[in-house]
Amino acid sequence: MKLPDDPLLTDAGRIQTVTEFTRRVKEVLKGGVPPGWVRGEVSNLRAQASGHVYFSLKDAGAQLACVLFRGDAARQSVKLRDGLQVLAYGEVDVYEARGQYQFITRALIEHGAGRLQQELEQLKQRLAAEGLFAPANKLSLPLLPRTIGFITSPTGAAVQDFIRILQRRGWTGRLVVLPAKVQGEGAAAELTAMLHTAEELGIFDLLVIGRGGGSIEDLWAFNEEPLVRAVAACAVPIISAVGHEIDFTLCDFAADVRAETPSGAAELISSHYLSATERVTRAADSLAQQLDTAIAQGRERLDHARSRLRLLSPAAAIEQNHLRLDDLRNRLGSALRATVQLRRESLGTARARLTATSPEKRVQLESHRLLALWKRLESASPQSVLKRGYAIVRDEQGRPVSRAKGVKPGSPLVNEFHDGKLRVRVE
Numbered sequence: 265m266k267l268p269d270d271p272l273l274t275d276a277g278r279i280q281t282v283t284e285f286t287r288r289v290k291e292v293l294k295g296g297v298p299p300g301w302v303r304g305e306v307s308n309l310r311a312q313a314s315g316h317v318y319f320s321l322k323d324a325g326a327q328l329a330c331v332l333f334r335g336d337a338a339r340q341s342v343k344l345r346d347g348l349q350v351l352a353y354g355e356v357d358v359y360e361a362r363g364q365y366q367f368i369t370r371a372l373i374e375h376g377a378g379r380l381q382q383e384l385e386q387l388k389q390r391l392a393a394e395g396l397f398a399p400a401n402k403l404s405l406p407l408l409p410r411t412i413g414f415i416t417s418p419t420g421a422a423v424q425d426f427i428r429i430l431q432r433r434g435w436t437g438r439l440v441v442l443p444a445k446v447q448g449e450g451a452a453a454e455l456t457a458m459l460h461t462a463e464e465l466g467i468f469d470l471l472v473i474g475r476g477g478g479s480i481e482d483l484w485a486f487n488e489e490p491l492v493r494a495v496a497a498c499a500v501p502i503i504s505a506v507g508h509e510i511d512f513t514l515c516d517f518a519a520d521v522r523a524e525t526p527s528g529a530a531e532l533i534s535s536h537y538l539s540a541t542e543r544v545t546r547a548a549d550s551l552a553q554q555l556d557t558a559i560a561q562g563r564e565r566l567d568h569a570r571s572r573l574r575l576l577s578p579a580a581a582i583e584q585n586h587l588r589l590d591d592l593r594n595r596l597g598s599a600l601r602a603t604v605q606l607r608r609e610s611l612g613t614a615r616a617r618l619t620a621t622s623p624e625k626r627v628q629l630e631s632h633r634l635l636a637l638w639k640r641l642e643s644a645s646p647q648s649v650l651k652r653g654y655a656i657v658r659d660e661q662g663r664p665v666s667r668a669k670g671v672k673p674g675s676p677l678v679n680e681f682h683d684g685k686l687r688v689r690v691e
Contacts, residue, residue: 266636283360286598287376290358293365302367303375304328307479319344321352321367322481329366330354335458342372347381347480350374359559368445384487388514391489396496403501405521407536409469412439413456413462413500414526418443422476422505422526429530435537446475451485454493462500471498472535473515474505486513495519505529650682 280288304321311317317333320327328354332340342350356367391397414422418441425438444458445451454588455473475483475493485491486506495502496518504519505526516522523529642648646656657665658678665671671690679686 282363285345286358286360286363290360290363293356293358294586299353299358300372302328302352302354304350304352305381306344306350307346307481309344309346317344320479329364330369332369332372336370340372342374348374349381380560383552384514385482387487387489388517390497391492391514402520403504405501405532405536406469408540409533411468411470412533413440413442413465413468413471414456414473415442415444415445415462415473416475420446420475422474424474425587426505426526426530427462427528433531434540434541435534437537445485447482447485448477452488452491455485456491459491459494459498468500471500471502472505472523472526472529472531472533473502473519474523474529475507476526477507480481483513484518485517489514491515492518503529503532548568608638615630621663646680647682650680656680 302321304323307320307322307327309317314339317332317337319330319332321330322328342348344350349374352367352369353371354367357368358364358365384606395401414423414426416426423441430439442458442462444454446455446623459471459473462468473486475486477483478641483506486504495504495515501521502519503521503523504513504515505523505528506513506515507525521532523532650656656679658680659665660676660678662678671677673690675690677688677690679688
């Protein structure tokens with residue numbers, strides 16, 4: 265770009281670098297603004313590991329960046345905190361790297377409660393006197409909300425933490441982010457309007473309103489009366505989740521439940537879901553165990569009934585009777601065989617005794633003896649002698665003639681042979 269022809273602007277001595285210009289401003293400020301006392305409310309307090317303390321002094325119309333270096337900080341008796349009203353002594357300076365002026369604080373004196381804190385306390389007492397924060401007006405949170413509306417900044421870290429915790433804990437409902445400013449001018453009006461819209465939609469079981477932490481100024485929208493009254497009058501149960509654990513806003517008192525952080529609200533919501541899930545899991549396990557036990561007992565009873573039925577059934581009785589009949593038959597056969605054998609032995613003994621003493625035996629013996637005698641007699645009988653070639657001479661009267669003496673000649677005789685008789689006459 266070509267420089268203008270004005271000799272004042274073309275003079276190299278009048279063109280300055282940023283550093284040179286910033287140093288001029290620094291000299292002007294330091295020379296033109298002498299050290300002095302400044303009154304304001306502490307905000308955005310940050311203590312560094314180096315020992316330096318950074319904070320802001322604020323009032324209703326302006327904000328002043330301040331720094332209290334380590335050596336000066338060690339000499340102070342005032343314990344700084346956000347919202348504390350103080351008198352600060354120091355001088356103005358310029359931080360050249362950022363081109364930012366700041367108040368180098370050398371001494372601090374506490375100057376009562378801060379204006380914003382006073383206003384907050386006064387509003388709190390007035391609303392409490394109206395019964396706006398009364399426990400009797402609180403609604404119970406649904407144990408298992410299916411649709412939740414979160415009124416917050418859609419780009420803030422709070423909504424991301426909220427969603428992440430719900431997902432991590434397995435919550436399965438529907439979440440609708442209702443976008444609104446959460447800081448600065450018009451934030452309270454947007455939050456109030458979005459709250460009314462959520463009520464009119466009529467689809468939400470639970471509402472959450474909140475944001476991440478910050479200074480009292482950053483959170484002031486949640487202390488404004490219209491929003492606080494809208495939260496207290498909300499027909500849908502609402503959780504206020506504004507700021508960090510140490511931060512309280514009037515919305516926290518007006519809401520049905522206060523959560524320390526948006527993450528705490530997500531844990532509170534999902535805790536009921538986790539409890540219900542655990543109860544369902546335990547109930548399912550118990551039901552499965554009872555079912556297994558009932559099935560086992562049923563099987564045992566069925567087996568017992570089957571056994572009894574088998575014992576009582578005709579087929580089983582017939583089978584048992586068959587077995588018993590076979591057993592009795594075997595036992596009877598054995599007993600009969602044993603009895604017969606015993607009777608045979610007894611009969612044999614009796615026969616032997618009878619044989620030894622019976623007439624038939626004696627007859628047989630006598631018959632044998634008689635036969636022997638008969639054989640002896642037979643061997644000595646005339647017939648037996650005749651068979652051996654002898655003959656018997658008899659007279660006419662049939663008397664045997666044993667001698668020749670006395671037989672007269674001419675006497676008739678009979679010679680008896682074994683095969684017949686022959687008549688002869690003596691000569």
